[in-house]
Amino acid sequence: MSRTDPRTGSGAGAGAGADARDDSREASRGASASEQGPSARPHTGRRRNEAAQQAILDAALRLLADSDGTPVTVDAIARTAGVGKQTVYRWWPSKGAVLLDALTDRADQDVSGPDTGALRSDLRAFVATTFAAAQRGTTASALRTVVREAARDPHLAELMQTFTATRRTALRDLLARGRERGELAADADLDLIVDQVYGVFWYRFLLGHAPLDGTVAEHLADTLVNANRAPQEVGRAGTDHRPR
Amino acid sequence: MSRTDPRTGSGAGAGAGADARDDSREASRGASASEQGPSARPHTGRRRNEAAQQAILDAALRLLADSDGTPVTVDAIARTAGVGKQTVYRWWPSKGAVLLDALTDRADQDVSGPDTGALRSDLRAFVATTFAAAQRGTTASALRTVVREAARDPHLAELMQTFTATRRTALRDLLARGRERGELAADADLDLIVDQVYGVFWYRFLLGHAPLDGTVAEHLADTLVNANRAPQEVGRAGTDHRPR
DNA sequence: TGCTTGTCGAGACTGCTAGTCTTGTCAAGC
DNA sequence: GCTTGACAAGACTAGCAGTCTCGACAAGCA
Numbered sequence: 001m002s003r004t005d006p007r008t009g010s011g012a013g014a015g016a017g018a019d020a021r022d023d024s025r026e027a028s029r030g031a032s033a034s035e036q037g038p039s040a041r042p043h044t045g046r047r048r049n050e051a052a053q054q055a056i057l058d059a060a061l062r063l064l065a066d067s068d069g070t071p072v073t074v075d076a077i078a079r080t081a082g083v084g085k086q087t088v089y090r091w092w093p094s095k096g097a098v099l100l101d102a103l104t105d106r107a108d109q110d111v112s113g114p115d116t117g118a119l120r121s122d123l124r125a126f127v128a129t130t131f132a133a134a135q136r137g138t139t140a141s142a143l144r145t146v147v148r149e150a151a152r153d154p155h156l157a158e159l160m161q162t163f164t165a166t167r168r169t170a171l172r173d174l175l176a177r178g179r180e181r182g183e184l185a186a187d188a189d190l191d192l193i194v195d196q197v198y199g200v201f202w203y204r205f206l207l208g209h210a211p212l213d214g215t216v217a218e219h220l221a222d223t224l225v226n227a228n229r230a231p232q233e234v235g236r237a238g239t240d241h242r243p244r
Numbered sequence: 245m246s247r248t249d250p251r252t253g254s255g256a257g258a259g260a261g262a263d264a265r266d267d268s269r270e271a272s273r274g275a276s277a278s279e280q281g282p283s284a285r286p287h288t289g290r291r292r293n294e295a296a297q298q299a300i301l302d303a304a305l306r307l308l309a310d311s312d313g314t315p316v317t318v319d320a321i322a323r324t325a326g327v328g329k330q331t332v333y334r335w336w337p338s339k340g341a342v343l344l345d346a347l348t349d350r351a352d353q354d355v356s357g358p359d360t361g362a363l364r365s366d367l368r369a370f371v372a373t374t375f376a377a378a379q380r381g382t383t384a385s386a387l388r389t390v391v392r393e394a395a396r397d398p399h400l401a402e403l404m405q406t407f408t409a410t411r412r413t414a415l416r417d418l419l420a421r422g423r424e425r426g427e428l429a430a431d432a433d434l435d436l437i438v439d440q441v442y443g444v445f446w447y448r449f450l451l452g453h454a455p456l457d458g459t460v461a462e463h464l465a466d467t468l469v470n471a472n473r474a475p476q477e478v479g480r481a482g483t484d485h486r487p488r
Numbered sequence: 489t490g491c492t493t494g495t496c497g498a499g500a501c502t503g504c505t506a507g508t509c510t511t512g513t514c515a516a517g518c
Numbered sequence: 519g520c521t522t523g524a525c526a527a528g529a530c531t532a533g534c535a536g537t538c539t540c541g542a543c544a545a546g547c548a
Contacts, residue, residue, distance in 0.1 A: 045494030199443025227471030289523030
């Protein structure tokens with residue numbers, strides 16, 4: 001998450017999209033109050049309003065979902081949330097951070113892939129799930145807007161790096177399990193396979209020139225398995241699922 | 245190109261990146277002067293300064309090359325070109341159009357792939373050339389800036405659609421030739437192969453998390469050929485170039 | 489109870505940029 | 519010489535991110 005840590009002014013961590021709702025922020029605040037050096041004072045003054053934070057996230061998500069491309073302004077977020085603009089910037093360092101938080105807050109936290117014990121079905125399911133997520137209208141338009149914002153907001157671009165890296169790792173782990181079972185060649189380039197999946201995904205998602213449906217997902221997964229399977233697997237009965 | 249057609253105010257055509265230097269704009273202007281209805285008047289007044297147009301493109305390209313991400317402003321382009329801002333908008337409908345023109349003006353006009361008669365080497369060369377183009381510093385930073393601008397300029401986004409479509413078609417033709425020669429399965433999904441190439445390219449180019457060098461190009465090309473080759477090709481001596 | 493501290497909503501303000509409009513000048517045809 | 523339209527220069531408008539200010543308010547502390 002990228003919410004601003006009270007009293008320190010720094011982000012709470014780099015795990016955007018991975019530790020979304022654990023609110024470790026609260027824990028770290030408590031710790032800092034009791035364990036910091038002698039210069040630390042106990043907290044005084046009015047407390048931050050958690051409801052305001054949630055209202056901002058809700059407003060951002062609603063605007064993201066409704067926007068479909070049109071940029072979402074901080075003014076609009078604040079107005080929709082019934083909150084001052086400064087309050088937004090008290091919790092998050094930039095608009096992009098709010099948007100990404102709003103997106104990942106509601107997204108599936110568990111980005112780890114399925115583990116059925118068979119690479120082909122695992123990969124098919126993973127790719128299909130990824131593609132399907134982008135078909136949901138609200139997610140799609142939110143994702144599109146965040147990417148658009150990331151193009152000119154270096155801070156958000158950095159958060160997106162983490163966002164994508166988390167997902168790449170999940171897919172890579174899935175592939176590594178398959179390789180360990182001998183379903184992929186020992187020298188298969190897992191990173192390239194991962195990037196073929198996400199490359200096709202983003203390329204089609206952002207350009208919109210070709211479908212991203214279940215058929216394509218299945219076809220892509222099968223092609224990748226066929227191209228990288230271990231030599232002893234080649235020609236084995238039932239392993240050559242060349243798609244129609 | 246997207247330069248504004250004098251006297252009509254509309255773009256000269258949709259073939260961005262394909263018909264860059266043919267200046268069909270001049271031809272169409274001559275035609276309109278002689279063939280339009282009775283309401284048309286012959287041109288009077290000062291002529292447009294072609295040198296200014298070229299100076300704008302040169303300035304835009306120079307700024308794009310130097311920018312590496314930082315947005316290029318219209319003011320800067322006009323100032324660098326020693327030209328009024330209005331002159332920029334007299335030739336092009338938006339900033340993005342100028343940038344894309346500047347990029348494609350100098351780019352290789354011939355986007356058609358090699359044709360050596362063998363799919364594997366054709367594809368290797370095509371992918372390697374594509375990847376290499378993005379390694380050249382000036383092209384890379386220009387491309388990055390244009391993509392960044394396209395993210396928020398709908399007009400430029402449309403031009404980018406044409407830009408990418410032209411390149412997809414070139415690669416697809418290359419693959420289709422290979423399929424006709426029987427090097428790819430008759431039911432291979434050429435569009436998916438194309439998108440795997442450009443997907444990996446853009447994904448790695450924009451995120452920058454993994455290399456885009458000759459080794460990757462070769463590996464990717466070989467993987468794609470292996471995954472989609474015709475059944476009779478499978479196992480044929482010398483056809484299984486599984487990369488290291 | 490009153491003081492201090494820090495958050496709150498509201499909104500003014502700064503700085504940046506795309507795109508338009510204005511002005512006075514200049515070149516080309518009639 | 520007159521008309522027309524391109525030209526450089528730059529003022530202007532509109533939109534938005536992010537900062538700053540203000541008076542109100544809530545919480546801890548003495």
